[in-house]
Amino acid sequence: MIRIEHLTRRFHDLVAVDDVSLDVAEGDVLGFLGPNGAGKSTAMRILAGFLPASSGRAQVAGFDVAGDSLRVRQHIGYLPENVPLPPDARVDEYLEFRARLKEVPATRRLAARERVLQDCGLVPMRRRIIGQLSRGYRQRVGLADALISEPPVLILDEPTGGLDPAQRQEVLDLVASFRGRRTVLLSSHVLAEVEHACSRVAIIQRGRIVAQGTKAELEASAGRRGEIAVRARGAGPRLCAALQSRGLAPRAEPDPDAFVVRLERDADAAPLLAALVAAGLPVDAFRPLERTLHDIFLDLTRAPAP
Amino acid sequence: MRKAIPTLLWRELESLFFSPLAYIVLTLFLVLSGFSFVYAVKVSLGVVADTVAVFLGDGPLFWVLLAVVPPLVTMRLVAEERRSGTLELLLTAPVRDGEVILAKFLGALVFQAFLWAPTLAYVRILRNYGALPDAGQLLTSYAGIALCTALLTAVGLLFSTRTSNQIVAAVGSLTFNVLFLVLPSLAVEERFGLARSVLQAVWPVEHFAGSFSRGLLDSGHVVFYVVATGGVLVLAARSLEARKWR
Secondary structure, three states: OEEEEEEEEEEOOEEEEEEEEEEEOOOOEEEEEOOOOOOHHHHHHHHOOOOOOOEEEEEEOOEEOOOOHHHHHHOEEEEOOOOOOOOOOEHHHHHHHHHHHOOOOHHHHHHHHHHHHHHOOOHHHOOOEHHHOOHHHHHHHHHHHHHOOOOOEEEEEOOOOOOOHHHHHHHHHHHHOOOOOOEEEEEEOOHHHHHHHOOEEEEEEOOEEEEEEOHHHHHHHHOOOOEEEEEEOOOHHHHHHHHHHOOOOOEEOOOOOEEEEEOOOHHHHHHHHHHHHHOOOOEEEEEEEOOOHHHHHHHHHHOOOO | OOOHHHHHHHHHHHHHHHOHHHHHHHHHHHHHHHHHHHHHHHHHOOOHHHHHHHHHHHOHHHHHHHHHHHHHHHHHHHHHHHHHOHHHHHHOOOOOHHHHHHHHHHHHHHHHHHHHOOHHHHHHHHHHOOOOOOHHHHHHHHHHHHHHHHHHHHHHHHHHHOOOOHHHHHHHHHHHHHHHHHHHHHOOOHHHHHHHHHHHHOOHHHHHHHOHHHOOOOHHHHHHHHHHHHHHHHHHHHHHHHHHOO
């Protein structure tokens, strides 16, 4: 549904989006993950037809974003970063205006409006003036606007920005519920959100896609960390000494009784545990650390500038 | 015409009439047009045709209104949407840039028609004193006001597309208006040659003094305003598209 080929966007000598290629299949929810300033918003603005690309092509729902911009815009629901909304309109009046603008037929407008008010939890706020709404509700109004024409493709730029944890969860649950029904491109710099709501992840750093795939694919490709967390309740100093005596360099954890050690080989784990138990240490936790998406994200986005 | 334009126009009118600025402009307009009318009555010494001509064309306050009102009405049209970011939402909806410009232009014109409507009351006052203004003269005067306002509104809109600061837009288009209305009066000498002829030909003050205020409708003038307004609107639409230039 979304196909991006070698997309590049320059602003003078800054390359905001650098040769990005990406495919989002119908019904997929793709998380666009990257630190602030990585180029997520620029890429999304190009897809939404607000900015042109410097080079490369992008297609949404089979239409070219440069050549067939109007058609593309008929097929997307776009939520820009920071959700700009006119402060002087009432929620339901604004949604009515947007529905008309997006050519929702008159006979379906009322139902469409009620549906998005319901889905986005805006029913009690429908007569409120947008300028008087809290950040969380404004975000929902933006989301309701993106959904009102039932577009097959949603482009959501940081839909959870500025929300409290409960609101965040609601928005993410809503987005997750689109899986299989709508194609979603969602950007975020918060990893947990992407893990929760998205079926696939693309990590972008300095305008380039540095990794993409499902969460499992990314974690598999990154390999294991080779680290083990050990804890001996009430015997922290002894544990530390025991680990050091085996030539390991224990790293302290917030829990004074717990340490993390790096092993050369996975096979070293079992003898280590046996030795610790044999030394009479009350080991109550011994757990190999998985390499999480979080580690991959940090590794990739912390990589030094080329 | 696609359905987008009435939708956009309605939204534009809502936000024009809901803004406090609208009522400040309305008040300013009523005060200035009131003074302008009193002035017109005084200098015309009871000749009704002259009163109408001064009030709706030849008086200095009339030109102040014509130069000041369009920038005040148009300054926020695009600049404010750009500043607040709502322009992005507007332009990523399935609407053409030209439709956005046209709707905003029409909205500003409707609002200004609302501003000028009370001046009909002054004409009614003249009738109360037994003097009947000439219907043709009134018609051409208001036609002139509509044409000239349309051009200056398009110019204001063009300035508004170039900035995210309303003040910059207002001062920019006001400066243009003052130059446009004053410059030709400075170039009266023969030695200015072609520049003089061109400036005189496009000078609204001359259009009013020579025809609109006299009950004449010169098709040349009408064509000039319509073409110039259309041209500036095209520029404004192109200016909105300028974000897409690489």
